[in-house]
Amino acid sequence: MTEKLLEIKHLKQHFFTQKGTVKAVDDLSFDIYKGETLGLVGESGCGKSTTGRSIIRLYEATGGEVLFNGENVHGKKSRKKLLEFNRKMQMIFQDPYASLNPRMTVADIIAEGIDIHRLAKTKKERMQRVHELLETVGLNKEHANRYPHEFSGGQRQRIGIARALAVDPEFIIADEPISALDVSIQAQVVNLMKELQKEKGLTYLFIAHDLSMVKYISDRIGVMYFGKLVELAPADELYENPLHPYTKSLLSAIPLPDPDYERNRTRKKYDPSIHQLQDGEKMEFREVKPGHFVMCTEDEFKTYL
């Protein structure tokens, strides 16, 4: 495989509340390779969004490290270093209605990053860059002086993508970028993201709960359950040969647009108590096949091989 862009090592994100500690992300380790799309799926509350937010340092990690090009993202940093990280990593948010400031023009929204990182020397250059970006995402330059409320959901998500691209990032975290969009518009945005990836060699972490879209866009997919990664495999491998019972149950729950299949689909339920742990034994993330990891016990591991 190609070189690693991101290494996530034993990442922990705990939230301390009155009722006790919430282990939203609990000891997560995985790598993201340059130029790939890693999909992250799971139910709401499984910690997939928190993982994305911890990687980009929207939350200060409780433990573990995130290495971006070999350097730790977390921990104390000079302003200059921090700026550098923020430029290389960008995020596209779920709700295109909430993630754009309604009182800023589209040009200012997109150029905010350009201003902060001083990427444009003159006003003219700045606007030129904004116009280029708008065209890249399939809008036109007349849109620059408008406000977010004048756009539809799909168009807004394009503005969000343009904003992320403004600072020439290497890595983009897309947190459910299409969940709030209509089916016909979802395909437009996914196609755009794929094209951009090809053109600019971007690396994506694609967080979603729509499994069919995730399979379509991702090279590899990680399945999360209760703050832990339970399975990680190449996209096709995961769908053809799911090993962890939770992955199986998740896959069996997806309704497909095929009435005959639907009439015969039986849903598998996941019961965490099926894992027979020996005394003192812990579930571990093991490699079953090259590139296919499963969280399992020693005994289960033997049956998967």
Add this chain to the structure above:
Amino acid sequence: MTRLLEVKDLAISFKTYGGEVQAIRGVNFHLNKGETLAIVGESGSGKSVTSQAIMKLIPMPPGYFKRGQILFDGRDIVPMSEKEMQTIRGKDIGMIFQDPMTSLNPTMRVGKQITEVLFKHEKISSEAAKKRAIELLDLVGIPMPEKRIGQFPHEFSGGMRQRVVIAMALAANPKLLIADEPTTALDVTIQAQILELMKDLQKKIDTSIIFITHDLGVVANVADRVAVMYAGQVVESGTVDEIFYDPRHPYTWGLLASMPSLDSTDQEKLTAIPGTPPDLTNPPKGDAFALRSSYAMKIDFEQEPPMYKVSDTHFVKSWLLHPDAPKVEPPEAVKAKIRQLPNTYQHPVLMKEGEKND
């Protein structure tokens, strides 16, 4: 089969500062007893307005009925007064809303929200009402219902809340249940549970269901028949097999092709429908979908297409079915699933003005 609901040439508009928004423009469909009809379409296609019209929940003004009838159990509900409607709403027609987080009252105990429906429509003692509320929660699969009725909505998870909403909708044993995107806000695993629950309940209490969604996977799972809406009109309707295995309208093709299938291993581009739905303040002349369709012909921009009958149950509103129209091929993803269905006519038949969609 007995007709429970029949919507005839229904048109509803909203008066706004920007002009008259023609949210639905002549919708025809019907629903039989014990049947599930799925209405699919993008946001703004009029599917929610249609369902709210059946409940008469449309704020008037700014909305108003332009023309048409809604026959529920043979009675037209369009001219009914609010008082008459209140005897139907919640009793004969129940509704499940999209977002279980906002459709429950956060300051009221769950039990009370359910019994409220019962007190409104039946003469019932508070003892019996409480018993019935417990039964209902049990019916929708909520564990420990005796304890749960005393709790507030925030003590329930999203899936459990949607179950409560379903229990409320079912409290008065409605003949018709309208579910407006009931699973959109839920996870796949929870969605699967809710869908199973709804199908199971339908068998038990024999209600008819109108299921509004934009997820075609869900449609394939729950529906007996499907109506595809676009720009305030039903552009294609038929049995679930007819819509998925023999779709005829280019918009239906577009919807089906824009979803990636799980078994496709090829990494080709999704066929997205270009553009956005039209503005209904000023609906386009001719076929509303023409602007976004690669199959559009000259006539599509000039004259509205009529309804064609492809089988006894399958109706399509497109000029492509005209005998003089050129033969066109649907997108690859759709073509792969097309099969010959037994009841299809040799040639599509043009429907006459006022002919019923049976």
